[in-house]
Structures are given as C-alpha cells and as structure tokens.
Amino acid sequence: MTQPLHTENLLNRPLELPCGAIIKNRLMKSAMSDSLADGEGNPTQAQSRLYERWAEGGIGLSVVGEVQIDALFPENPGNLVLSEQSDIKELQALTSRAAINNAHIWLQLGHAGGLAYQPLSKPKGHQLFVLEISSVRGCLSKT
Numbered sequence: 001m002t003q004p005l006h007t008e009n010l011l012n013r014p015l016e017l018p019c020g021a022i023i024k025n026r027l028m029k030s031a032m033s034d035s036l037a038d039g040e041g042n043p044t045q046a047q048s049r050l051y052e053r054w055a056e057g058g059i060g061l062s063v064v065g066e067v068q069i070d071a072l073f074p075e076n077p078g079n080l081v082l083s084e085q086s087d088i089k090e091l092q093a094l095t096s097r098a099a100i101n102n103a104h105i106w107l108q109l110g111h112a113g114g115l116a117y118q119p120l121s122k123p124k125g126h127q128l129f130v131l132e133i134s135s136v137r138g139c140l141s142k143t
C-alpha cells in the first residue's frame, strides 16, 4: 500500500547545498525587485521590516532581486546598490533583521545594461538582463 505524503515534513526538511550552506526548510522567496530602497541605493525601514516579517513567518531563504553593481545602470530607482557609498549600517540592519530564526538572505546581483531605467541612466549594452546569484554561483562552482 502506498504511504500518505507528509507534505509538512517535506517542507520542513533542511536542504544542504554543496557549498555547505544549509537552508532550514524548503520555503523560499524568489528574487523579486521590490523597489523599496531609498532612491540612493540604501535599504529603508520598510524594506528591512518586510524581510524581517518573512523571517518571522518561518521562511528558509529570501532572495533580494536586482541588487545593482553599478549605480549608473539601475533596473529601477528603488533598487539596492552596492558601492563604496553604500550605507553599511543600513545594509547590516537589513541582513540581520532578515536573518532571524536562522533564515538566509541572499542577493541577486544585477546590471540592467540596455534595460537600465531611462530617467536615471543611458541604457547601454544588450537588451537582456545579465544577472547572477552570487551565492548560488559560489555553491555551484564547488560541485
């Protein structure tokens, strides 16, 4: 006789990645560009609170979408931007609040290139997103 599927147990099963990262369960928020940064590339209270709430709810992994590596080519004005001007304290606040209950928060690095937000930049390059999830790449390269 077939055994009943215990979905709750499956969702709660930890996932160990080749790089050693252990995601505590199978609940993940996919990369979504949330437009909640402050317009200068830094996190806002609303943004930190949102990720904190997902962590409070028991999520295993949240991926922040479209974190820009070049302030001149954002995908939209509410993107987080990593640069020498970044507000490290606010970024730390975001990551520590998002990581409560042993949740992970990962960044999807982005450069909008030819799709950069026109009012702020001169789109340049391919009309394609060139994106990579750095942590995932790090994990995969060790397989």
Ligand SMILES: Cc1cc2nc3c(=O)[nH]c(=O)nc-3n(C[C@H](O)[C@H](O)[C@H](O)COP(=O)(O)O)c2cc1C
Pocket (backbone or CB within 6 Å): 030, 031, 032, 033, 034, 065, 066, 108, 131
């Ligand atoms: C509002 C919104 C923003 C999104 N932003 C991104 C993004 O920044 N990067 C990305 O790779 N995918 C982005 N996506 C795609 C999602 O990560 C996801 O792959 C997509 O919604 C398909 O998942 P689904 O089949 O569960 O809807 C976005 C989706 C939505 C709805």
